[in-house]
Amino acid sequence: xxxxxxxxxxxxxxxxxxxxxxxxxxxxxxxxxxxxxxxxxxxxxxxxxxxxxxxxxxxxxxxxxxxxxxxxxxxxxxxxxxxxxxxxxxxxxxxxxxxxxxxxxxxxxx
Amino acid sequence: xxxxxxxxxxxxxxxxxxxxxxxxxxxxxxxxxxxxxxxxxxxxxxxxxxxxxxxxxxxxxxxxxxxxxxxxxxxxxxxxxxxxxxxxxxxxxxxxxxxxxxxxxxxxxxxxxxxxxxxxxxxxxxxxxxxxxxxxxxxxxxxxxxxxxxxxxxxxxxxxxxxxxxxxxxxxxxxxxxxxxxxxxxxxxxxxxxxxxxxxxxxxxxxxxxxxxxxxxxxxxxxxxxxxxxxx
Numbered sequence: 034x035x036x037x038x039x040x041x042x043x044x045x046x047x048x049x050x051x052x053x054x055x056x057x058x059x060x061x062x063x064x065x066x067x068x069x070x071x072x073x074x075x076x077x078x079x080x081x082x083x084x085x086x087x088x089x090x091x092x093x094x095x096x097x098x099x100x101x102x103x104x105x106x107x108x109x110x111x112x113x114x115x116x117x118x119x120x121x122x123x124x125x126x127x128x129x130x131x132x133x134x135x136x137x138x139x140x141x142x143x
Numbered sequence: 144x145x146x147x148x149x150x151x152x153x154x155x156x157x158x159x160x161x162x163x164x165x166x167x168x169x170x171x172x173x174x175x176x177x178x179x180x181x182x183x184x185x186x187x188x189x190x191x192x193x194x195x196x197x198x199x200x201x202x203x204x205x206x207x208x209x210x211x212x213x214x215x216x217x218x219x220x221x222x223x224x225x226x227x228x229x230x231x232x233x234x235x236x237x238x239x240x241x242x243x244x245x246x247x248x249x250x251x252x253x254x255x256x257x258x259x260x261x262x263x264x265x266x267x268x269x270x271x272x273x274x275x276x277x278x279x280x281x282x283x284x285x286x287x288x289x290x291x292x293x294x295x296x297x298x299x300x301x302x303x304x305x306x307x308x309x310x311x312x313x314x315x316x317x318x319x320x321x322x323x324x325x326x327x328x329x330x331x332x333x334x335x336x337x338x339x340x341x342x343x344x345x346x347x348x349x350x351x352x353x354x355x356x357x358x359x360x361x362x363x364x365x366x367x368x369x370x371x372x373x374x375x
Contacts, residue, residue: 036182039214043204047221048194054225056251058233063240063247073369074362075234077334079263081361082227083322084338085354090315092343099343107312114316118323124162127320128313135312
């Protein structure tokens with residue numbers, strides 16, 4: 034199979050997978066009630082999933098090495114940005130401060 | 144469709160999600176560059192963004208293509224990185240059930256990490272279905288359009304921005320901007336702590352399953368804490 038054909042196959046197959054995942058529960062619970070335990074679990078989805086996305090992106094240096102110390106500039110920049118987000122609730126301020134902290138810390142670290 | 148459309152809700156959705164474009168544009172560009180690097184034609188690279196519409200799935204697919212993985216392995220890996228969409232779908236389901244099926248079909252298509260993070264607070268805080276659905280349409284619609292433009296920029300311009308700028312760091316910052324303000328009560332902080340520790344400890348799991356498992360453990364801790372609090 035040519036590379037181009039493989040890619041087109043992938044596009045439609047993965048497109049079907051992502052759309053099915055997105056529609057799944059929205060379609061399933063359109064006409065019936067959700068079990069109470071599931072409803073309770075859903076309250077915690079935002080914090081749990083956002084944590085699971087953000088934490089690996091900041092605690093691992095390249096090549097999957099865990100680095101929880103002040104030498105990890107991404108982690109320090111994320112802590113500063115997180116504090117700013119907590120106080121200001123502003124996405125723009127968080128992004129500007131976070132990138133500024135990353136660049137500043139890298140400059141200081143030489 | 145028209146019965147549930149509110150122009151002001153739509154415009155608010157577009158406006159509130161706009162800062163997130165700072166994270167979406169570099170991410171989309173990376174996907175465009177990656178698809179070309181994996182041997183896709185420019186049309187296929189753009190179709191990837193239009194139809195898959197998932198940065199995680201697109202990056203996994205292109206990286207595995209470059210590595211020469213068999214089609215079945217690529218599909219399974221994309222399925223696994225898409226599992227978190229099930230949770231978003233479940234979390235949005237109660238809010239969308241009173242909409243007609245066309246609205247649900249369209250809103251499901253534009254349900255992404257960013258759309259979920261950007262709109263869930265609004266759905267929790269307001270009962271106005273018409274305004275909320277239009278708000279979601281505005282936020283998710285802008286994300287979809289921006290994703291295509293960013294992919295095109297990645298395809299056409301290649302890597303204009305040197306990798307040393309680490310612009311990809313904007314992506315976790317966007318999520319952090321939503322996450323940090325939610326950590327105001329003890330249960331949320333517990334959910335955060337458990338998910339954070341679990342995702343680090345489980346990092347060696349294949350196919351980034353650590354993300355799903357870490358998230359599920361955080362949710363379990365939250366349910367347990369709610370139960371204990373109710374009993375006390």
